[in-house]
Amino acid sequence: MNENAPIVGTTAIIGLGLIGGSMALALKDKQLTAHIIGTDLSREHEQKALELGLVDEILPLKEAVQKADLVVLAVPVNACVQLLPIVLDEVDKQVVIDTGSTKTNLVNAVVHHSKRSRYLPTHPMWGTEFSGPEAAVHGAFANKAVVFCNREESDRDVLDKVDELYQTIGMHIIHMQSEAHDEHVAYISHISHITSFALANTVLEKEKKEEAIFALASAGFESTVRLAKSPSTMWVPILLQNRENVLDVLNEHITQLEKFRDSLESKDQKRLGELMQNANKIGRVLNK
Amino acid sequence: MNENAPIVGTTAIIGLGLIGGSMALALKDKQLTAHIIGTDLSREHEQKALELGLVDEILPLKEAVQKADLVVLAVPVNACVQLLPIVLDEVDKQVVIDTGSTKTNLVNAVVHHSKRSRYLPTHPMWGTEFSGPEAAVHGAFANKAVVFCNREESDRDVLDKVDELYQTIGMHIIHMQSEAHDEHVAYISHISHITSFALANTVLEKEKKEEAIFALASAGFESTVRLAKSPSTMWVPILLQNRENVLDVLNEHITQLEKFRDSLESKDQKRLGELMQNANKIGRVLNK
Numbered sequence: 001m002n003e004n005a006p007i008v009g010t011t012a013i014i015g016l017g018l019i020g021g022s023m024a025l026a027l028k029d030k031q032l033t034a035h036i037i038g039t040d041l042s043r044e045h046e047q048k049a050l051e052l053g054l055v056d057e058i059l060p061l062k063e064a065v066q067k068a069d070l071v072v073l074a075v076p077v078n079a080c081v082q083l084l085p086i087v088l089d090e091v092d093k094q095v096v097i098d099t100g101s102t103k104t105n106l107v108n109a110v111v112h113h114s115k116r117s118r119y120l121p122t123h124p125m126w127g128t129e130f131s132g133p134e135a136a137v138h139g140a141f142a143n144k145a146v147v148f149c150n151r152e153e154s155d156r157d158v159l160d161k162v163d164e165l166y167q168t169i170g171m172h173i174i175h176m177q178s179e180a181h182d183e184h185v186a187y188i189s190h191i192s193h194i195t196s197f198a199l200a201n202t203v204l205e206k207e208k209k210e211e212a213i214f215a216l217a218s219a220g221f222e223s224t225v226r227l228a229k230s231p232s233t234m235w236v237p238i239l240l241q242n243r244e245n246v247l248d249v250l251n252e253h254i255t256q257l258e259k260f261r262d263s264l265e266s267k268d269q270k271r272l273g274e275l276m277q278n279a280n281k282i283g284r285v286l287n288k
Numbered sequence: 289m290n291e292n293a294p295i296v297g298t299t300a301i302i303g304l305g306l307i308g309g310s311m312a313l314a315l316k317d318k319q320l321t322a323h324i325i326g327t328d329l330s331r332e333h334e335q336k337a338l339e340l341g342l343v344d345e346i347l348p349l350k351e352a353v354q355k356a357d358l359v360v361l362a363v364p365v366n367a368c369v370q371l372l373p374i375v376l377d378e379v380d381k382q383v384v385i386d387t388g389s390t391k392t393n394l395v396n397a398v399v400h401h402s403k404r405s406r407y408l409p410t411h412p413m414w415g416t417e418f419s420g421p422e423a424a425v426h427g428a429f430a431n432k433a434v435v436f437c438n439r440e441e442s443d444r445d446v447l448d449k450v451d452e453l454y455q456t457i458g459m460h461i462i463h464m465q466s467e468a469h470d471e472h473v474a475y476i477s478h479i480s481h482i483t484s485f486a487l488a489n490t491v492l493e494k495e496k497k498e499e500a501i502f503a504l505a506s507a508g509f510e511s512t513v514r515l516a517k518s519p520s521t522m523w524v525p526i527l528l529q530n531r532e533n534v535l536d537v538l539n540e541h542i543t544q545l546e547k548f549r550d551s552l553e554s555k556d557q558k559r560l561g562e563l564m565q566n567a568n569k570i571g572r573v574l575n576k
Contacts, residue, residue, distance in 0.1 A: 193508070280520070
């Protein structure tokens with residue numbers, strides 16, 4: 001075998017949006033696959049993905065899986081729970097991964113499937129507020145983290161192959177159980193989206209009366225509301241699938257905001273300073 | 289007079305931190321001033337600002353004001369309320385501006401001062417989460433907005449000079465009354481900082497038990513908590529001076545978060561989607 005041959009013959013990418021499209025680009029850029037088949041519920045997305053050269057061919061779901069060596073599920077997490085068992089039904093020796101933001105529901109949906117061990121749940125920790133095949137970018141995943149869940153439930157060759165793929169596109173791999181993953185992402189990702197959505201709604205509530213404030217929007221504001229542009233088709237399913245963890249974090253976050261409110265109401269300068277100085281610690285933690 | 293001569297002979301910058309330092313760089317880079325005198329409560333900041341070439345000379349406050357043609361107050365808003373009357377006491381024909389994030393208190397503090405008309409309240413809408421003279425950067429203010437408050441209370445030559453200065457460093461000027469300014473920045477800037485501080489505290493509350501989550505911190509999280517690194521010495525005074533507006537916005541923001549919580553608790557998929565789709569409108573508004 002040619003040493004420079006791609007490690008995957010044919011890849012099937014199911015869902016040709018931001019993540020599926022960017023994954024296609026990463027696999028091509030690193031010459032990790034010889035051929036990419038795409039499939040999407042939207043004919044428009046399929047056509048666009050072909051035009052943009054994200055995929056080489058469009059085929060129906062089952063045919064795409066049958067012809068593939070690697071299957072990448074990159075659809076909203078509610079669709080993924082439906083599709084994963086259907087995909088595994090078609091699988092023989094294929095390697096199957098998904099890229100979703102919640103994992104426990106997904107793992108539970110295929111726990112008794114005879115082909116469960118051909119599947120590895122993965123969550124590349126990258127995204128933007130944009131969607132669709134046009135949102136796909138080169139080099140999206142480089143230097144970011146990817147979480148592998150429940151590695152002991154996947155075949156050794158599946159683990160090795162997926163490990164090599166993600167390492168080659170420049171990601172560092174973290175192993176977790178699906179329950180721990182879902183709890184952690186509630187803190188690190190899902191709550192950021194809720195606060196951003198809620199902040200946008202707060203300002204838009206005001207904007208009904210005043211236009212001028214938008215002339216003032218500065219970088220600080222833009223960075224905190226950026227995520228509010230994220231699509232509801234992706235985020236409603238994520239929040240519902242991770243509902244209990246997200247509610248825990250959201251309640252804690254409201255409590256933290258109420259501490260700021262109480263300190264301001266009572267003009268408690270000292271307490272307000274302490275709340276901010278505690279928050280400052282996030283800088284040290286993030287730079288670790 | 290030489291056509292290429294700086295429009296300001298000597299500038300005194302009071303407060304040599306992020307904003308004062310970046311303003312010094314902007315004035316020098318655009319050759320708007322021939323000489324910059326710096327003054328700061330911290331001897332360390334003064335020394336550092338000299339070393340970094342932000343200022344040409346260090347002098348005590350009153351002497352700096354007396355020797356200057358332009359005085360820039362770039363200190364925390366509580367210090368500014370104290371310093372502005374003292375500065376105006378020393379003023380003859382000087383032009384005085386401040387760069388603070390709240391304006392009504394400041395304007396009220398000098399409303400009866402005989403030199404009030406030599407002062408123009410300005411708020412360049414730029415900042416980062418960093419502080420001190422080392423945080424100063426070139427080109428900080430280019431393509432950002434600057435708010436001028438209560439222009440009718442300043443002398444014509446003051447307005448013309450400050451207009452030319454800010455236009456030359458690339459800012460677009462917005463005129464507002466100080467009360468309207470303070471209300472708008474509560475929505476566009478102050479609430480973003482509170483949510484960011486509170487989000488950091490939410491995650492840090494959890495982090496006492498778990499370290500692993502920080503390995504997962506992604507770009508979305510970083511952008512929403514970035515402002516949480518901001519210094520309390522700057523932000524406690526801002527929030528206290530703008531307390532009533534900030535409390536209005538904070539209460540609205542908590543209400544908006546509670547809508548997300550209620551929808552999640554009742555698994556109301558439709559309502560959750562509507563909340564997000566409403567938030568998505570912020571994208572169109574920001575891109576106007």
